[in-house]
Every structure is written in structure tokens, then in C-alpha cells.
Amino acid sequence: MVSAPDSTLELPKVESSALENDISDIKVDNIGDFTFPERNKYDSGFGITSKTIDYISDVKDDPDWVREFRHKALKIFLDKPTPTNWATKDLENIKFDEFRYYLSDGQKPKRSWDDVPEDIKKTFDRLGIPEQERKFLAGVEAQYDSEAAYSNIKASVSEQGVIFVNSSEGLKEHPEIFKKWFGKVIPTGDNKYSALNSAVFSGGSFIYVPPGVKVKHPLQAYFRINSEQFGQFERTLIIADEGAEVMYMEGCTAPKFETATLHSAVVELVALKGAKIQYVTVQNWSSNVFNLVTKRGIAMEDAEVRWIDCNIGSRLTMKYPGVIMKGKRARGEVISIALANSGQHQDTGAKMVHAADDTTSNVISKSISIGEGRSTYRGLVHIPKHLKGCKNNTECDALLINSSSRTDTYPAISVRGNQHATQHEASVSQVSADQIFYLMQRGLTEAEAMSLSVNGFINDLVKEFPMEYSVELKRLIDLEMEGSVG
Amino acid sequence: MLPTALSASTMPSAPTDTSTGLLAITPTLNTNAPDWFATRSSAAWADFQSLPIPSLKDENWRYSNAKKIELAEHSPAKAPTPAEIQAALSATEGLKERAARFVFVNDTLVESDTSGLPSGVVCVTFEEALKAHVDVLQQHFMKGEQALGSSKFAALHLAHVKAGTVIIVPKNVVIEKPVEIFHWVVGDHAAIFPHTLVVTGDNSEVSVVDHYRSLEGEGGLSIAIADLIGGSGSKVTYAACQELADDAQALHLSSITAGRDASVKSFQVQLGASFSRSESVSDLVGQGARSDMLSVSLPIGDQIVDQRTLQRHKAPHATSDLLYKNALYGTSRSIFSGLIIFDEGAHYTEAYQTCRNLLNSNEAEATSLPGLEINADQVKCSHGATSGPISDEELFYLKARGISDSESRKLIIEGFLAGVVERFGNSELLDTLVARIDEKLERAV
Secondary structure (H helix, E strand, C coil), X not given: CXXXXXXXXXXXXXCCCCCXXXXXXXXXXXXXXXXCCCCCCEECXXXXXXXXXXXXHHHHCCCHHHHHHHHHHHHHHHHCCCCCCCCCHHHHHCCHHHCECXXXXXXXXXXXXXXXXXXXXXXXXXXXXXXXXXXXXCCEEEEECCEEEEECCCHHHHHCCCEEEEHXXXXXXXXXXXXXXXXCCCCHHHCHHHHHHHHXXXXXXXXXXXXXXXXXXXXXXXXXXCCCCECECCEEEEEECCCCEEEEEEEEECCCCXXXXXXXXXXXXXXXXXXXXXEEXXXXXXXXXXXXXXXXXXXXXXXXXXXXXXXXCCCEEEECCEEEECCCCCEEEEEEEEEECCCCEEEEEEEEEECCCCCEEEEEEEEEECCCCEEEEEEEEEECCCCCCCEEEEEEEEEECCXXXXXXXXXXXXXXXXXXXXXXXXXXXXXXXXXXXXXXXXCCCHHHHHHHHHHHHHHHHHCCCCHHHHHHHHHHHHHHHCCCCC | CCCHHXXXXXXXXXXXXXXXXXXXXXCXXXXXXXXXXXXXXXXXXXXXXXXXXXXCCCHHHCCCCHHHCCHHHCEECCCCCHHHHHHHHHHCCCCCCCCEEEEEECCEEEEEECCCCCCCCEEEEHHHHHHHCHHHHHHHCCCCCCCCCCHHHHHHHHHHCCCEEEEEECCCCECCCCEEEEEEECCCCEEECCEEEEEECCCCEEEEEEEEEECCCCCCEEEEEEEEEECCCCEEEEEEEEECCCCCEEEEEEEEEECCCCEEEEEEEECCCCEEEEEEEEEECCCCCEEEEEEEEXXXXXXXXXXXXXXXXXXXXXXXXXXXXXXXXXXXXXXXEEEEEECCCCCCEEXXXXXXXXXXXXXXEEEEEEEEEECCCCEEEEEEEEEECXXXXXXXXXXXXCCCHHHHHHHHHHHHHHHHHHHHCCHHHHHHHHHHHHHHHHXXX
């Protein structure tokens, strides 16, 4: 195992920060695939050992309990086997020694848009966010690598008492709220990758919404990975106090690298009595990224947790957002869109654990497989005994575009007692030749016709995304569909 | 040739637990058996001993437990006494309209009647077939690998098998009435290993019913295997009715091969045993083939019904349709795990899979794992799984007509299960099974 070489401790890599950033520095092969020059001040070296953990804790100036938490997590990570009895064998191709586990350009969070480095703004350009809308992106938390590079909380939001900071800031400045819930929804030992995240986490958001506060504007964070072989380990914790409402949006694009990159985030949501949390993700990592994410929410009495999840990028995504409905009448929902192109495997799904009476959950998943892409739905619905009035509805539809496309469905539904109702339905279909012919008759090219049909297939789910996301989504789908027919 | 069942890929890895108790006594080989069979038998015995008991981590045993089949408790059933034979025969009611009937007690043939069969049909015991129909056995006997997790138990079956029926239907012969086979188990902790092999020629028709019953004695065990090979354009209907004693354990492994334009309908009725597991594999190998996989179960008390199915589409233009219904009472559990796989090239295919669970008590538990793996073009495929209680509307409708609550529930469950039994298409069998379901419902309420 390669440990952090001492040289990196003493000689942090600092490159000129006065970036004149000539446009020629940016290598553009494709939309979404571009790199910027690296300028990393801190680098923990390759591989992961307890030295790496100490290094990260030193740099981040972690409190002792966090350092201890990280060390414990590392041990669990190293002890846990790779889950290959049910999961794809591709997981064995992750060489944990070849990643760098911490990297930061050492920038302090910025307060205004003007201070944001040009190169990050360019990423937003490529994402196609209009100038007008960018100004409107109040409460943006944009991340450069793991650390917050830009953070501007809309005045009205902070006036309401909402805390919206990066997680390192959260654990230092609000330990009384942070510590209470941190690692409680997703315990360190939940799975191998959540343990890895717990050991090396950096970045991510911490949000606390006080009782009764309804945050009008969605809070957003864009982040991306920008260094070769560098894994990103965000840790997000969102707490909505009684009766509060918040929507959080996370979108990511990653530049293309030559070697595989690892992304393993942990996101914990806590919706207290009557609270409502919506978490929106648009994932568009480049197709060499392993995206192994653990996301789970707890919903107390009358609370609601909704995951709206869209996976377009990455080589392998394994992500099963879950909701534990702990209080009466709690509600959980997962709305998921997955698009798998050649070389990609979108292994997504949902976990719904009913733990109180009259709880309801809904899972709607639509996947599209293009070329040799493979999409998998893996679901879990658990309704234990002694509960009554629990309901679950699961629908998964898959669309196969080419004859070599692949789709799998593996739900597991376990119901105990006679006072519940569950239903699961899945269908697999194709865009019919008639449909394409009809559209081509009206002057569309075959690709346009296909793109339109695919957009139609997921249209009712896309509507669930906020406006700018649904526009972006349609654009991303068009891009993916390019060259898939003919 | 060695059975592919025992290839390394199907072997679950550590932890290794090969304890087999009394069944560890090497079975006495049939001295009349041909060499090839003796070779396979002893190879299977070696495999049985070396293969581990499937662990809880094995995906094919998820939510279940292979240790529910208590190998250590059982020993191969002893030859029946005349009194036991008499008791079994008088308890064998069976169908009036039948083409043939075989009655086995503890893997020993005690009655056979093949008078209703058209000429040319081979319908003999397994022992007889080993002498006279070696070519068919060599070609079809236990050829499919155990894809659903019971390689160890299949090896045990092969090592011990001596009883059962081999039915070979020649081209264009239609057997209108069913062939009925009874397997009785008697004696404490007795284990039986019944085998059924059905091979049909082009455009022929046959229906076969296997009954698994207990006479007396504690905790019997039946490890049964049925191989059904449907030739081009043939129609095969098969039912396995398991009504063993409440403390018995049952394992039924069936493998179906449907050739070009063949239609194979298989049917599982699970009414008895404390732990009852069925593994049903349908291979659609010919164009235009069709496979219907049906099942009803009515677990009560603390019974466990464990169902694993696999619909494998290997040819284009084929159809498979699965419908499994479970009505649960008491603290019983049901586990349904189904998978549909499309091989590359299995285009223009339709595959359906439905599992419905009716939960009638607050402690009953139904788990459904309906899976799909699709790798083909122009495919129509869907699956559905529901679990819930009897709907209030249905109950209200009946109660509004003056029918009591308990009677209404009984009627609804009877209708729920009978809907599947009807698809078997034999009214006498339907009546018999509905009566058995009724009897069990009385016990459940």
C-alpha cells in the first residue's frame, strides 16, 4: 500500500493562483469532458492508511472526536469485504491504492460571485446555466474539488436562521446539532463505501432549517472532480426541524480522466415532525468514475423525504436512496431516472423501510439503456410486523434502445401482517418502429425522433425536477442519444 | 457424463458445512443398474459429500435457510410393511378418469395400472426404464444444472434415486386422461427421492400428476425431481401436489425444456410440510415455445413456502407466463424469488411474471423478489408482485348479501387460489384440489 509520502507534507504543490487562464489551457473533447490545470495546495498522496487519516485530520484541524471517528471508520473499511455476492464484479477493479484521498486548493469559502475563480465559472458555462439564472442562483454552494470554493447564502435565508455551510464548518461551528445526527442515519459500518467515506470525508454540505421555516429557494451545490485519480468523498447532512421545508439540489459534471476515479459520498437527511426535505441530484460524472454513494433519510411523524435522482454519467453507479419512515404517517419517495450508455452500468434503486403505522412510500424508476449500456434496478421494501396501514407502490420501467442494451430488475419486497398493501410493477419496452416512422414522416431525423421518444418516456418524471434541471436534463439526454441510432 | 449441476460456478463458497448425519451412510447401489448410471450415482454421492450446505449469503437462498432441510435428522425410507402398503392403498383416492396410476410407498412400487394408455406409450417405473430405455435416460435424465441453489440436494437425489416414473410419448400420440403418481412416505424421519421424467415426441400430448403424501410417522422428507422435455409441437401438463404432514420437509426441483412450438404447463401445489421449497426452471429452447408456470400455496401455522423460479428464453418468438399465488395464515412465511433471463438473440419474446400474496393474519410474512435480466431486442416483458389483505370492497360485497365475515373470507381465498388451479384444465383435479384447499382453510380459520 502506498502511503502519503512525506515530501507532499512539506512541499505542497502550489501553482500560480493568478490564473490568466488562457482558453487554450482547457482541453475540450466533448461537451462535459474538459480539464483545467491543477493547482492543489494540499495533497495526501496515494492510498489510504492511518497516516492518511491523520494527515487529513491535521489539515482540516478536526476536533478529536472526528479524528477518532475517522480512524474507527478506516478499520471498518479495511475489514469489510467487497460485496460481490450480489453486486457487479466491476467493483473488484477499484484499486484503492491508486487514489488520492484528500486534496484541496486551500481556498477559503468565497462570499461573492466575483471572487469565484474563472475556471470554475467556465464549468458552469459548459453546464449551460444562463447568465440571468446564474445571478438567481442564490444560496449557491459551489465546490472546487472537496472544499467549498464559493458560498453565498441568500440574505433572506440566513435571516430565517437557516444554517448552510460546508460540512467541515458545520462540525466545528455547530457541534451541538451536527454531532447529534452525524453518522446516525447511515452508520459507519452500513457498507464498505460508507465506511470509506466516514474515514476520509471532506466537503459536502451541512444544512439546518429551524422549526417552521420554509426555504423558498432551492439550495444548490455544484461540485466536480478535477484531479486525476482523485476520489471525492462528500459528506452531507441536512436537518429540517419540526414543520420546516427545504429543497436541496446537487448536480455534478466531471472532466474526463485517463484513469478511473472514485466518488463515494454519504448523504444523511433528517426530517423531524412534519418536516419536508426534497433532495435533487443530477449525476453526470465522466464515464470512468466509480460512483458508490450511500443516501438515506429518516422521516419522523408526518414528515416527508423525497429523493429525486438522475444518473446519466459514471462508469458504475451504485446508489439506492433510502427512507426510514420512523414516525406515524411519514412518507418516503424515490423518483429515479437512469441512463446507461455503452461502457456504463447504472445500478440504482431504492430502499423503503417502514417502521411506523400508516406510513406510505412510493418508488418510480425509469431507466434507459443505449448501445451496450446496462441499467439495473435494485429495490428493497420492508414492512415489519405489528404495524398497520403501511402502503408501498413501486413502478419500474425500462427502455432498451439497441439490441445489445441490457436491463435488470431485482426488487425485494417483504411484508408482514394483513394490514398493509404493497404493489410492484415493472415493464420493459422499446421505442417502436412505428413511432420512429411517424416522427420521421414529419421531417425529423431518426436521431431526433429517437431523442424525442426517449424524452417522452421520462417526461412525467423530468417534470419533478426544478426548471433549470429539467432543461439541463433534456440537453444531457439529447447528447447521450447522439449517434445511438443508425 | 458427469452432471453439469456440479460445476464450480454453481457451488456456493465458504463457509463449508457438509454435515449430513444419517444420510451420510453410503447408499447401496442398484446392482441391476447399467454402468453409466452407477458411475453417475457414485459421482453424485461424492459431490453430495463435498458440496457445502448453501449459506445464508447465497443469493438463491436469500430470506430462506437451507438448514431447514434437516439432513442430519433423516435416513432413507425403509421398505414398507404389508400393513403400511395396505394403509397407503386405501388412502389413495385419486382421479377416476385416468390413463395410468402408480402408487409408491417409501420409494417402493406397490401398485401400477397402465390399462388406460394408448399403445406405443412407454410409462414405466424408473427401475424398469434403467433396463429397457437406457438411451432416453442417458439423453434426458437430470441433464439441466441446478441453477437455483440446490446442487447439493440434487446430488443426494441422484445418489439415492430408485423410484419414480418414466413416461415416453411417441410422435402424434395424444393421451387424453392424466397419468397419476402417488408417493407415500411412512416411518419416523424417513426420506424419499421420487423422480419423474416425461419426454414427448412431436405433436403428442400428455398430462402427469405427482402427489407427495405422508402416511404416518414424524418428520418425513421428500427430495423430488421432475424433468419435463417437450418435443416439437407437443403439449405437456404437469402438476406436483405436495401434501406431506405438517412436520415434514419437501424439496421439489423441476426442469422444463420446451422445444419448437411446444407448450409446457407446470403447476406447483404446496399444501403440506413445515418447510417446502420448489425450484422450477423453464428453458424455452425452440421458436414459438410456450411455458406456463403456475403455483398455489396456503401456508398456515408456522409453515414456510419457499419458491424459486427461472424463465430462460433461449430462442426467439417464445412466450413464458408465470403466476404464483400464496394465501398466508398464522405466522407462516412465503418467499417468492423469480428471474426472467433473455439470452442474446431471444428476440420477439414475451415473458410475464406475477406473484400475488394474500395476507390473512398479522404475523404472516410474504417476501417477493421478482427479477428480470434482459439482453435482447423486441421483447415484451413485465412483472408484478402484490402483497396485501382481502380488500374491504370485496368483503363488503359478499357481506351485503348476507354471507358471514368468515364465510366471505373463505370464499374469496378459495376463488383467489382456484383461479390458478383452473388453468390446469382438468375439472376432476380442480374439484379435488379445491376440496383439499377447503379442508386446509377450515384448519386455518
